Amino acid sequence: MLRLIKYFFLGLVLLLVCFASALLAMRFAIHGREVRVPRFIGMAPPEAERLANSQGLVLSIENHFYSADVPEGYIVSQMPDPNSKVRRGWKVRVAASLGPQRASIPNVVGESERVAELNISRRGLEIGTVATIHFPAAQPGTVIAQSPPANAKNAISPKIGLVLSAPDNVQAYIMPNFVGQSLADAADMIKRAGFMLGKVDFAQDTVGPSEIIWKQFPAAGQKIAAGGTISLVVGRQ
Numbered sequence: 327m328l329r330l331i332k333y334f335f336l337g338l339v340l341l342l343v344c345f346a347s348a349l350l351a352m353r354f355a356i357h358g359r360e361v362r363v364p365r366f367i368g369m370a371p372p373e374a375e376r377l378a379n380s381q382g383l384v385l386s387i388e389n390h391f392y393s394a395d396v397p398e399g400y401i402v403s404q405m406p407d408p409n410s411k412v413r414r415g416w417k418v419r420v421a422a423s424l425g426p427q428r429a430s431i432p433n434v435v436g437e438s439e440r441v442a443e444l445n446i447s448r449r450g451l452e453i454g455t456v457a458t459i460h461f462p463a464a465q466p467g468t469v470i471a472q473s474p475p476a477n478a479k480n481a482i483s484p485k486i487g488l489v490l491s492a493p494d495n496v497q498a499y500i501m502p503n504f505v506g507q508s509l510a511d512a513a514d515m516i517k518r519a520g521f522m523l524g525k526v527d528f529a530q531d532t533v534g535p536s537e538i539i540w541k542q543f544p545a546a547g548q549k550i551a552a553g554g555t556i557s558l559v560v561g562r563q
Contacts (some may be wrong), residue, residue, distance in 0.1 A: 365408035366401045366420055374401055375419065382414035389421035391482055398425030422482060431486065433476030434469050439490055442469050452514050454485030462552075464491040501556075504544035509537040509560050522555040529561035537561075 361381045366374040371387060375420045378385040387401075396402040402423040404414060434442035441452055454473075464470045471489040474481045499519075504512040509526070516523050529540060541559035544550050 349434050359414050361414055361416075361419060363404075363406050363408055363410045363412055366404045366418065367529045368396060368406070370399065371401065371420075371422065378418060383412070384415065386417050386419050387422050388419045389453075390423070390484060391421050392427040392484070393423040394426045396423040398423055407429050422457045427479065427481050428483065431474055431476055431478045431481060434472055434486070434488070435476070437469050438467055439469065439488070442472075442488060449515050450484070453484045454483070454487040456488045456490060458490045458492050461491040466491055466493050493559045498551055501542075501546050501548045501550045504539045504558065505544050505546070505557075507539055509539060509558065512539055512558065516556050520553060521550070522553065524557040526554040526557070528557045529559060 345370050363383070364381060370377045393402045393403050401420045402421050404418055404420045406418065429451055432445045432449060434445055437445065446453060461470050468491050469488050470491050473487040510522065513523050537560045539558050540561045543557040
């Protein structure tokens with residue numbers, strides 16, 4: 327009996343040793359594939375690529391920025407940062423310097439998107455992000471804001487972001503239902519809502535003390551522009 331207990335504990339110890347060895351080997355394998363990211367900033371792309379490949383990393387130039395400190399064509403920023411630990415095969419994203427800002431930032435506010443694009447490209451610049459918002463005070467499809475602003479001297483990127491007024495820039499409402507209401511009440515509501523009361527047709531051969539709306543144009547639920555005209559067909563009951 328004692329011998330069985332002894333063998334049992336011996337087997338348990340061996341099992342724990344094997345388990346610990348496996349964990350240690352796994353940890354070594356994982357961390358053994360890790361490398362520290364070199365500092366690529368200030369290096370020429372070919373030199374940086376050779377260094378990255380020697381460390382099992384992949385170098386990718388994904389952007390360009392102005393820099394008064396880093397010469398044109400050299401790397402101005404990187405991600406991950408230098409000395410970060412990553413696995414082999416990791417992609418290091420870098421940006422190349424365009425040198426000091428030389429291109430002037432044009433004023434494209436008020437221009438159409440196409441004209442703005444031409445004015446920007448003539449100066450060797452690019453269109454960045456383009457957002458569209460509803461802005462009733464502007465013509466549809468025109469530039470209402472830009473970043474950086476015109477004549478900026480400290481632009482970071484050659485890309486100019488634009489904000490455009492929506493193509494369908496007229497403020498619209500959902501047509502309410504006037505059918506069944508009196509003409510007087512509907513006319514008052516239309517006026518107070520800022521719409522125009524258009525043609526009012528009276529149905530024939532109807533009698534009754536009150537004028538009730540039978541039909542309306544536009545129909546209920548349709549869109550109508552601010553200041554739009556509403557026509558009615560009225561009967562009596």
